[in-house]
Amino acid sequence: MINLGMDLRCSIRTLTGNPGFSVMTILMLALGIGACTAIFTVVNAVLLRPLPYPDSKSLVQLWELSDKGRVMRLPEANFLDWKAQSRSFDGMAVFGGGVQPIAGGTETLRARVTQVSQGFFDILRVPAMIGTTFRPDHLRADAVPAIVVSYGLWRRVLGGGADLAGKTLTLEGKTYPVVGVMPAGFNFPSGTDAWRPRETSDFPVMPSRSAHNWSVIARLKPGVLPEAASSEVNGIARRIHDSYSNVTAVGGVAIPLKGQLTESVDVVLPVLLAAVAVLLLIACANASNLILVRITGRQQEMAVRTAWERADSRWRGCCCVRRCY
Numbered sequence: 001m002i003n004l005g006m007d008l009r010c011s012i013r014t015l016t017g018n019p020g021f022s023v024m025t026i027l028m029l030a031l032g033i034g035a036c037t038a039i040f041t042v043v044n045a046v047l048l049r050p051l052p053y054p055d056s057k058s059l060v061q062l063w064e065l066s067d068k069g070r071v072m073r074l075p076e077a078n079f080l081d082w083k084a085q086s087r088s089f090d091g092m093a094v095f096g097g098g099v100q101p102i103a104g105g106t107e108t109l110r111a112r113v114t115q116v117s118q119g120f121f122d123i124l125r126v127p128a129m130i131g132t133t134f135r136p137d138h139l140r141a142d143a144v145p146a147i148v149v150s151y152g153l154w155r156r157v158l159g160g161g162a163d164l165a166g167k168t169l170t171l172e173g174k175t176y177p178v179v180g181v182m183p184a185g186f187n188f189p190s191g192t193d194a195w196r197p198r199e200t201s202d203f204p205v206m207p208s209r210s211a212h213n214w215s216v217i218a219r220l221k222p223g224v225l226p227e228a229a230s231s232e233v234n235g236i237a238r239r240i241h242d243s244y245s246n247v248t249a250v251g252g253v254a255i256p257l258k259g260q261l262t263e264s265v266d267v268v269l270p271v272l273l274a275a276v277a278v279l280l281l282i283a284c285a286n287a288s289n290l291i292l293v294r295i296t297g298r299q300q301e302m303a304v305r306t307a308w309e310r311a312d313s314r315w316r317g318c319c320c321v322r323r324c325y
Contacts, residue, residue: 025287032283035276051258052185054125055219059257060226062092062216064237064249072249073212076205078240082216082252085236088229090221093120094198094214095189102194104169107157111193113171115201121148123219124188128180130154131164138179139199146197147176151184153193169194172202189215209240209247217257229254 053059062082063071074082076094083092097114121133128148138146147169154160158167158178167178176196206213220229230253237252 025290028283028287032276032280036273036280039273039276056258057256058090058220058222058224059123060218060220060229060254061257062218062233063253063255064212065234065251065253066248067250071253071255074214074216075209075211076214077207077209078237078247078249079214079216080205081240082233082236086229086232088221088224088232088254089218091119091123092216092218093117093123094216095120096214097192100171102157102169102171104157104167109157111153112191113194113196114189114192115198116195117198120195120217123217124186126183126186129183130162131178131180133180134197135179139197141199143197143200145174145176145200146179147171148180148182148195149178150182150186150193154178154181171196209244212249218254220254226254226256 051059062074064074064078066072073096074094079092079094086092093116095114095116097112099110100113102109102111102113116134118134118139121127127133129151131148133148134146137143149158149169157169158164161167164178164181168175169178170176171194182195218229220226233252233254237249241247241250
């Protein structure tokens with residue numbers, strides 16, 4: 001401990017004796033470590049950490065494929081056939097929507113409203129924080145329209161009260177009772193402020209099999225791999241293509257939800273992480289070079305000190321003598 005204390009005092013004296021050198025070395029190391037830490041935090045959150053849904057590895061998005069291999073949304077008529085004929089999924093639901101004006105609560109604003117079909121929240125396995133998600137009686141065509149809101153909309157427009165009784169929102173001239181509030185971390189599809197049932201929409205199911213309007217999310221049954229699910233929906237899509245003259249899709253595919261959400265960054269982020277790792281190595285190398293140059297410049301001083309210590313070795317046991325001057 002005595003040697004450690006003397007070494008620490010020597011180090012502090014060395015750093016304060018040449019502040020320019022000390023500041024430059026610390027800044028270089030801080031830049032490299034800070035950049036590397038920041039990028040790794042992003043990579044961990046986006047690529048390494050699982051999605052915030054129970055058993056998220058079994059979540060997939062379903063797409064139709066064009067004759068050129070391009071993914072497309074599904075027509076609702078095709079979705080209904082996929083849902084009826086497939087055996088690989090525990091649940092399958094459509095979702096889609098856009099920005100619309102919402103009135104009610106404390107203000108009127110433009111919000112992103114997503115229509116979802118039966119089983120949407122059950123597939124994601126995320127319960128409402130307050131109230132409930134859509135029950136079967138909310139999904140009948142003759143049911144009173146209901147709406148589930150995000151945590152942010154609940155705080156901003158509805159005042160954040162725990163009692164939802166009497167809370168309503170007006171959308172497209174219709175009044176929707178608020179039946180549930182989703183947790184703060186729930187954000188699917190991204191940016192959604194409110195969800196309403198597809199089954200109570202004023203627009204009936206379109207018979208067209210070329211209107212690619214709906215995104216589809218599904219949960220695989222235990223033990224079913226995405227490749228097997230892709231093979232099944234691809235076969236269903238091909239049968240639909242052969243049975244109807246106006247079908248533009250020639251196949252289908254199931255893509256894991258995490259891969260779907262990170263598709264645009266799953267190559268860029270690892271490359272960026274490697275780049276900042278190289279930056280950290282360069283910063284360490286530069287700091288080492290600075291220290292080496294400084295040590296080289298102090299060779300004569302070190303030689304004198306070594307000679308002095310050897311000459312006065314008989315005083316090394318004295319508490320008044322210090323190793324660093």
